[in-house]
Amino acid sequence: MTARQGLVSRDTLETQITVSINLDGSGKAKLETGVPFLDHMLDQIARHGLVDLEIRCNGDTEIDDHHTVEDIGIALGQAVNQALGDKSGLRRYGHAYVPLDEALSRVVIDFSGRPGITFNAEFKRSHVGQFDVDLVFEFFQGFVNHAQVTLHLDVIRGRNEHHKIETLFKAFGRALRMAIEPDPRMAGQMPSTKGSL
Numbered sequence: 001m002t003a004r005q006g007l008v009s010r011d012t013l014e015t016q017i018t019v020s021i022n023l024d025g026s027g028k029a030k031l032e033t034g035v036p037f038l039d040h041m042l043d044q045i046a047r048h049g050l051v052d053l054e055i056r057c058n059g060d061t062e063i064d065d066h067h068t069v070e071d072i073g074i075a076l077g078q079a080v081n082q083a084l085g086d087k088s089g090l091r092r093y094g095h096a097y098v099p100l101d102e103a104l105s106r107v108v109i110d111f112s113g114r115p116g117i118t119f120n121a122e123f124k125r126s127h128v129g130q131f132d133v134d135l136v137f138e139f140f141q142g143f144v145n146h147a148q149v150t151l152h153l154d155v156i157r158g159r160n161e162h163h164k165i166e167t168l169f170k171a172f173g174r175a176l177r178m179a180i181e182p183d184p185r186m187a188g189q190m191p192s193t194k195g196s197l
Helices: 036-049 068-084 134-147 161-180
Strands: 005-011 015-020 029-032 052-059 091-100 103-112 114-120 149-157
Touching: 005 068, 015 068, 036 052, 036 068, 036 091, 036 161, 052 068, 068 114, 068 134, 068 161, 103 161, 114 134, 134 149, 134 161, 149 161
Parallel strands: 029 052, 114 149
Antiparallel strands: 005 015, 015 052, 091 103, 103 149
């Protein structure tokens, strides 16, 4: 099987980012984003998605974490899209329910070629440690727009904000893993009646 790897560099006045991903990895991650909570969440994607992920970012976190988090979502989406190529032979769809103590989240993904996000998560606190919970949506929005996927994220229940966010990232990793798996019955075929994604 051809290596499914992506490498993206994004250089703006706000962030300098390098993302490399191996979709057929073993869950290893090397993360230096400058946002510790985001590193923790990205590690969940790698571990539960069984992708090898390396991300380095130098961002304007002296202002706040917004540009860093959003731009990493963008660059990760670009890297995944690059690694998948034309998407032939792909399972295409993935879904996962993940609990963490009292919290439960569901994520469903479709590598449709059409960006779209439905995000249902209510947070009762504005921050987890120093991390602004509004940035969870910004990360996934950036990913969706540049991976060209349809993504549904739902926090079904939970009290602890850390737990709720972590279940979203874990479920995203599991759903991603399912969707990007090669389907032996679809080998060489496009998983779409349109003939392209």
